[in-house]
Structures are given as structure tokens and as C-alpha cells.
Amino acid sequence: MKVVISGVSLTEGGILSILQDCAKSAKKISGEHDFIFLVHQKELMATEDPRFVVKEYPKIKQSWFRRLYFEYIYCKKLSKELKPDVWISLHDMTPNVLATKQFVYCHNPSPFFTARLKDVFIDYKLFLFSFFYKYLYGINIKKNKYVIVQQNWLREAFNAMYDVSTIVAYPSIDLPEILFGTLNAKVDDQPFTFFYPSFPRIFKNFEVLLDATLLLAAQRVDFQVVVTIDASQNKLAEQLFKKYKHCDQIKFIGKQTRDSVYEIFNNCNCLLFPSKLETWGLPLTEAKLFKKPILVADLEYAHENIQDYKNVKFFDPDNPKMLASYMDKQIDGILLFDKNVAKVPLSPFYKDWDNLIQFLITDKR
Numbered sequence: 001m002k003v004v005i006s007g008v009s010l011t012e013g014g015i016l017s018i019l020q021d022c023a024k025s026a027k028k029i030s031g032e033h034d035f036i037f038l039v040h041q042k043e044l045m046a047t048e049d050p051r052f053v054v055k056e057y058p059k060i061k062q063s064w065f066r067r068l069y070f071e072y073i074y075c076k077k078l079s080k081e082l083k084p085d086v087w088i089s090l091h092d093m094t095p096n097v098l099a100t101k102q103f104v105y106c107h108n109p110s111p112f113f114t115a116r117l118k119d120v121f122i123d124y125k126l127f128l129f130s131f132f133y134k135y136l137y138g139i140n141i142k143k144n145k146y147v148i149v150q151q152n153w154l155r156e157a158f159n160a161m162y163d164v165s166t167i168v169a170y171p172s173i174d175l176p177e178i179l180f181g182t183l184n185a186k187v188d189d190q191p192f193t194f195f196y197p198s199f200p201r202i203f204k205n206f207e208v209l210l211d212a213t214l215l216l217a218a219q220r221v222d223f224q225v226v227v228t229i230d231a232s233q234n235k236l237a238e239q240l241f242k243k244y245k246h247c248d249q250i251k252f253i254g255k256q257t258r259d260s261v262y263e264i265f266n267n268c269n270c271l272l273f274p275s276k277l278e279t280w281g282l283p284l285t286e287a288k289l290f291k292k293p294i295l296v297a298d299l300e301y302a303h304e305n306i307q308d309y310k311n312v313k314f315f316d317p318d319n320p321k322m323l324a325s326y327m328d329k330q331i332d333g334i335l336l337f338d339k340n341v342a343k344v345p346l347s348p349f350y351k352d353w354d355n356l357i358q359f360l361i362t363d364k365r
Contacts, residue, residue: 001031003361004082004099006038007090008070014171014282015107016044018090021172023052025353029361036082042089042207071095071305072139080321086361089297092133094140101265103360104141104168109279111137112157113203122236123202138162150280152345153300168345169356173285192223192331194295195268196283197261200229200237203277205297210244211320217249217328225272226264230254270330273297274317291336295326306340314338 007019079097087099111134115279155166231241271287298314329335350356
């Protein structure tokens, strides 16, 4: 089998882990398979294998014109040269290629976000991006044998919008081994710490969290809320900073490295996660690995991610008073957690990348 795996736009953070997890899983597959990885830079590959050929395309992300040319013109030429049995695209768009089987992995939820009119003035790029991406998803999408998504709600959304066959595949997430020696180390000189690691986007719903913090700070000051934004990131971040900078309980620390995020996770007391739209919700999984209590928006993506985790409380993502009340009780250690019941997605469904890649490559149906 000759397998092409394209991830030219995956360069950092959670989306880069998609490429790296895919490579790790491909390495475990036995047999005479040849894997050809199309990547931004060779150094981003997390594993090596004599069966791997890595081709780098460092200029693809310089403009949308380059990206569109790559997906719809260059890839067809490349597929004629390579003659692949399987082509897997890991970055949302379905390229124009010739292959026996073709799959696309879709992980951007923005086409399913309904922006309010006031949101357009704060982040017009998100509004345009959501509109644009909805049509990009649709180009060539029926050429895929399956569209791969991270959760069941996305399966239903894709089925409704595009009428395609889908696979639900949960992401594989592991903590670096170095952390396990100091897991849950106590920090005695800091107040009770809530943590929300996220980039400032409208659907990340920072305002409900920050409004709740103001309400709680009017009653007590023995806590802090740490958010990974600063005024320089975008217009939304600038507005949030101006509106809430007067509150001493809010700590704007800006974008952090992955290791720094893990360190804060290890030292914090509770994860706050008010986001209204997620394909998965990586911080939720990380908080579970760190065994931290979680206050999360009462939405479908959260219930599916949380599964049977016991230290969780769901709140109305539009109700800062409710969130403030739960934060208050969590500081005092008297919050009653919720029992979560999540449905297991129907087949085809995979809990990890190892079984997913095995299926994509070997399935004869």
C-alpha cells in the first residue's frame, strides 16, 4: 500500500498533534506500506520510520492563494506521480487527487458558529472565515470515502450540511512523562486559582467568565482567574483587557508554551471552560489527566468529552451569576458535582488514532 498523509498547514499546538499522532500510529502498522507525509517542515514530524518519505512545503501557509493552488492543482499532479492507494488530508480541505481511497479530517468548527451582529464588528475575520470555510468544506467532500470528525455532534452537523459518511475519532492525548513526577504539586503561596487556557475568539465566551469574576470579586478576594490572553493579540483581546483590567483577581498572562500551560494546570485548583463551540475541547481532557475539578459550559461537546469524569459541574454559558455561584462554592469546597451521561457514538467510531489509521489503510469495504 502507498499512503499519502497531507498536513501542510499543521504547524503548532493542538492541530500539530494531529499530524504527530497520525505519524506515531502509522509507525505501528505492520506490513509493506509506504507512507508519504506532506508537511510544513520536516522537523515537525514526531517520529521516524524507514518507510516514511517526508516532503516539506514551507510556503503553503504564506497565503490562501498558495493553499488553494496546492490543494486543487498541485496535489492532483502529485497524485498522478505517486499513484497512492490511500490519500488522507488532515486539514479540513478535500484536495483534488487521484487515489483509490480518499479521506479528510475536519477539525475546524467555525462553519457551525452563528455569530451575532455585534460579533461581526469585534471579529469580522471570524465571520468571513466561517462563511468561507463552509464552502471550502463542501468542495470535493463527496470524493471522500469518509469524513473524519472528533465528536458525534460534528458527525450530525456534517451529515445535515453535506450528506456524507463520517467516522468519529477521539484524539489521542498524553501528558509528557516528565510531568508525572511532580503531578499535583501544591503551591502554598498562591490564592485559589481558576484557569482558562484559550485564544481570544468570540465563541470562546470569555465575557461570561470575566463577568462572573467581577461578581465574585465584589464578595471575596481570595482567588484569581488566569487567562492566556493579552491586549496585543487581537481586537477582542484588547476590548476584554480594557474592560476588565481594573479587577485584581483577573490575571492576563498572554499566550503560553505547551510546557507552561501544563505547569499552570499542575498548580491551579480548577479549570473554567465557558466556550460555546469546540470540536473536542483539549483543555478538558488535560484537566482530567491532571485530576482537576472542571466548571464547563453545559453543551453537547462538553458532555461527550467529559464522559464519566466525576469532578465536573456544568453551567449555563450565558449566565455569569450561576458561574460566580459555582466558583464561590468551589473555593469553599462545598460544590456538588454533576453526574454526566455521555452517549457512545455509533460505528464507525474509534477511541484512538492507532485503530483509526489501521482502519483507513486496511479496510476493504
